[in-house]
Amino acid sequence: MSDAARQPLQPALLGPHSRWLSVLPAPLYQRALAAAQPVQLATGQLLFGQGEPARSIYLLGTGQVYLFQITPEGHQLGFELLLPIRDVGLIAAVPAARYPLTAQATQTTQLLTWTQATLQSLCEAHPPLTLHLLQLAHACNQQLARRTYELATLRVEQRIARALVRLAVQLPARPDPATPLVLPVTRQQLAELTHTTLPTVSRTLRTWAQSNLLTADRTALILHDLALLHAHAGSVLPITDERVPPC
Numbered sequence: 001m002s003d004a005a006r007q008p009l010q011p012a013l014l015g016p017h018s019r020w021l022s023v024l025p026a027p028l029y030q031r032a033l034a035a036a037q038p039v040q041l042a043t044g045q046l047l048f049g050q051g052e053p054a055r056s057i058y059l060l061g062t063g064q065v066y067l068f069q070i071t072p073e074g075h076q077l078g079f080e081l082l083l084p085i086r087d088v089g090l091i092a093a094v095p096a097a098r099y100p101l102t103a104q105a106t107q108t109t110q111l112l113t114w115t116q117a118t119l120q121s122l123c124e125a126h127p128p129l130t131l132h133l134l135q136l137a138h139a140c141n142q143q144l145a146r147r148t149y150e151l152a153t154l155r156v157e158q159r160i161a162r163a164l165v166r167l168a169v170q171l172p173a174r175p176d177p178a179t180p181l182v183l184p185v186t187r188q189q190l191a192e193l194t195h196t197t198l199p200t201v202s203r204t205l206r207t208w209a210q211s212n213l214l215t216a217d218r219t220a221l222i223l224h225d226l227a228l229l230h231a232h233a234g235s236v237l238p239i240t241d242e243r244v245p246p247c
Helices: 011-017 026-035 116-125 128-153 156-168 187-193 198-210 226-233
Strands: 037-041 046-048 056-062 065-070 076-082 086-088 102-105 109-115 181-183 214-216 221-223
Touching (some): 011 026, 026 116, 037 046, 076 128, 076 187, 116 128, 128 156, 156 187, 156 198, 156 221, 156 226, 187 198, 198 214
Antiparallel strands (some): 046 102, 056 086, 056 109, 065 076, 065 102, 181 221, 214 221
16 A cells, blocks of 8 residues: 555545546635545445446545446446546436446545535525536536547557556646656556557557557556657647546
């Protein structure tokens, strides 16, 4: 277990990174932080399952959360690997909604959570929050549709590049742009995130390693040239750090 995973979460440090907490006026912001409940997941443990009633919103503090979907044929399709600090489960802002994806911890993970009852209380105290949460939930649905569109229309190389760019934009800003980025993703996860095979991912990474774009090992990718990765991703659909996941 990492040192970060051993330490209790500090809501005051995480709150400014949330897309919904940050819009609250100061007194309600403090009330919301005080209402947050900690959640700790072991590696492999589910935060929520696909199709379950969406009853809570989360804020990822440490660790990783993998979002995936199981097809009717039983295949596991990855959609995003979330790194701290990210909102998760924003679809719970919609009454009677169900989570469209499964969320699973890929390492020891800590989150903060707010129930629908808490959200309703905050919305009653600050009505503009209701519209803001619904807008965020709509953005989640748009992200899910966007990922599905990419998987159906983009070449494999583009899909792999875009998955890596999405990981890169979640990392903290580098003091020196020349410093390589360490992307905490395995080749198997990358294959699932891009709906392709492990041999195809390995072959693509080997080709990119030869051009010094990245270095690959068993548990991470070291990215040397983010601009070149963007070029491989293509410009059909611009990639931005919306900070809103597809669930």
